[in-house]
Amino acid sequence: MLLASLLLILQAETRATQPTYFLPVVLVLLITGGLAWLIAAVLGFQRARAFGPSARWFSLSAVCLIIYHLQFVLLGIVAMFNRDESDLGMVLNVGAFFNLFVVLGGICAILGFVKLTNPE
Numbered sequence: 001m002l003l004a005s006l007l008l009i010l011q012a013e014t015r016a017t018q019p020t021y022f023l024p025v026v027l028v029l030l031i032t033g034g035l036a037w038l039i040a041a042v043l044g045f046q047r048a049r050a051f052g053p054s055a056r057w058f059s060l061s062a063v064c065l066i067i068y069h070l071q072f073v074l075l076g077i078v079a080m081f082n083r084d085e086s087d088l089g090m091v092l093n094v095g096a097f098f099n100l101f102v103v104l105g106g107i108c109a110i111l112g113f114v115k116l117t118n119p120e
Helices: 002-011 022-051 053-081 089-095 100-115
Strands: none
Touching: 022 053, 053 089, 053 100
């Protein structure tokens, strides 16, 4: 159902008015999220020796989400330089795999939870 809705939206020539707050909110959230995941990755890798392999898996999960944020930046750059608005092929080529690193980050987080040891 979601895929069918997305395909209909892509086929239709719909236009929307962008709210004035859209760009600042997106940029602030994107930068804040990227920095937060960067801090989480650095702290996780620093503490991986003391806390074992689970911390390393959680750090890898954070790295995957940093790459996820970088993909949004890349998608924005490609969309910005795509002057032919009727052909969104390049934007869709870059955007097709943006959830890949969310999936990989989820798998790393699952492995991190599996590797957690019993604290008792």
